Amino acid sequence: MQETRQDRVHICEVVARDGFQNEAVFVETADKIALIDALSETGVAKIEATAFVSPKAVPALRDAAQVMAGIRRAPGVIYSALVPNLRGALAALEAGADELNLVFSASDSHNLANVRMTSTESLRAFEGIFGLARAHGKPVAVTIATSFGCPFEGPVEARRVLDFYRRCLAMGASGMALADTTGMGNPAQVERLVDAALALSPATPLGLHFHNTRGVGLANALAAYKAGARRFDAALGGIGGCPFAPGATGNICTEDTVHMFEEMGVSTGTNLSLLVSLSRRLPGLIGHETPGQVAKAGRSCDLHPAPTR
């Protein structure tokens, strides 16, 4: 496992969307903008800045348009927005999103619970969004939620996930992500599904979206990396908990993920010290401690004075 610097990993920072979406408190618009602007300086490849969703369903992100309009665009960083439907897509494009991220679930029951459509119905509804984005000259990525398991149905067949993957590519997806929405995946399964997805379309940018709900998030990221994945969603501080698991951790933590890869000799192109300092400001925004470890323990290279006797 001697990695070369060419095998670099790209981080998509999702704290402002998947992180804040799950918080009880509303993070002020100016604070969101300041955080995203600071994240723009850390070297992350992409920032999922917000979601254009129903303000009733997700009040935490009701300021999506103001956030997207207020942030400073750093060269080389992609500012994406999650959109659930045509209305959201239009709003995101008007607000200047660089990329739309469409999400649907591989399991019907989860998709029905979220958007009152089966998975296939969601895919059909995406066609209009693809058309709209094409007209605006903007790329559309698709995230397949519950790819590694559904909290209502249990295991989701890899064949079903891969069939959806293929159909999204046929519709014109510029990139794909496989999401372990409630942290049910395991490294062996991750390796198999990443293998299969990359075999299906080696040139498609493939992101992995892991949650650390059962403690195995970084092990899954490692397994995905070993299978060839190079793009990972992660949230500063590891926030973004699961509604089914009060007290459980959320997304894999950006600074912990970066620390693991950099320690392995795999570049992430990011400034870890800066990420850690931003992470340490999060409790002030959300009112509670975060699950991230490196922000508490420091980097492995941060040494301690030996006790004198």
Added chain:
Amino acid sequence: MQETRQDRVHICEVVARDGFQNEAVFVETADKIALIDALSETGVAKIEATAFVSPKAVPALRDAAQVMAGIRRAPGVIYSALVPNLRGALAALEAGADELNLVFSASDSHNLANVRMTSTESLRAFEGIFGLARAHGKPVAVTIATSFGCPFEGPVEARRVLDFYRRCLAMGASGMALADTTGMGNPAQVERLVDAALALSPATPLGLHFHNTRGVGLANALAAYKAGARRFDAALGGIGGCPFAPGATGNICTEDTVHMFEEMGVSTGTNLSLLVSLSRRLPGLIGHETPGQVAKAGRSCDLHPAPTR
């Protein structure tokens, strides 16, 4: 990564030693005994029941002899005790430990801070303990602490760790463990060191002792498994925090480790439900929440009712 059931993993449960050792409150002797007796029914291969150390240095384990005398011995489970010196070894053998676990650090500064001897001086002092154990017909395992990094010195050369490993085997160690004492290791390094240790002596039982201080504990366990390791120390609830990292997680969490391996199709021989129920009792013993995730989130197979509309 299709594992076979033959590739089973052995768990050495260290909560009663490495876990409780780091707690501010004294866990009552009867509670320790009851927990160890319950752990004996979970299918773990080994239980590090206590440490025979100076009661002044580690008051949390001042009842080592009573614990060792009070526990019920389940057939097939090895009850080991950590010992730092000849006095501790004698006490452990008299108290009926099945196995002694000698610990020293691969870095001089860490070993000096702990026992006021260089690493090599510790090894020399172990000779008398090996002789004593032989006279009692008991096996001696050796754990090399700071094998993946020292909080005072930083990186520890693999060559140095492997030299100590070889010398311990020459002295008659029945098993070896490589410990990431303060959670500084990374998966690439783990893979290399496990590879090298197994190449040095393929037949020696090799345990890995990981801390999750920087969130990478299970990724390190995965890397060690892939490199051929099959024995892991773990603590119920993931307790056993690091003195240098207030708020950081401790040992890799037994139930999270078991969950990861079992989900991968790798048997651990343990009863996960029982482990989870024991873990959920820990906060009552130590007075605070624990870092383990599966005890909060449930197993991946524990499904939720889909919302009705």
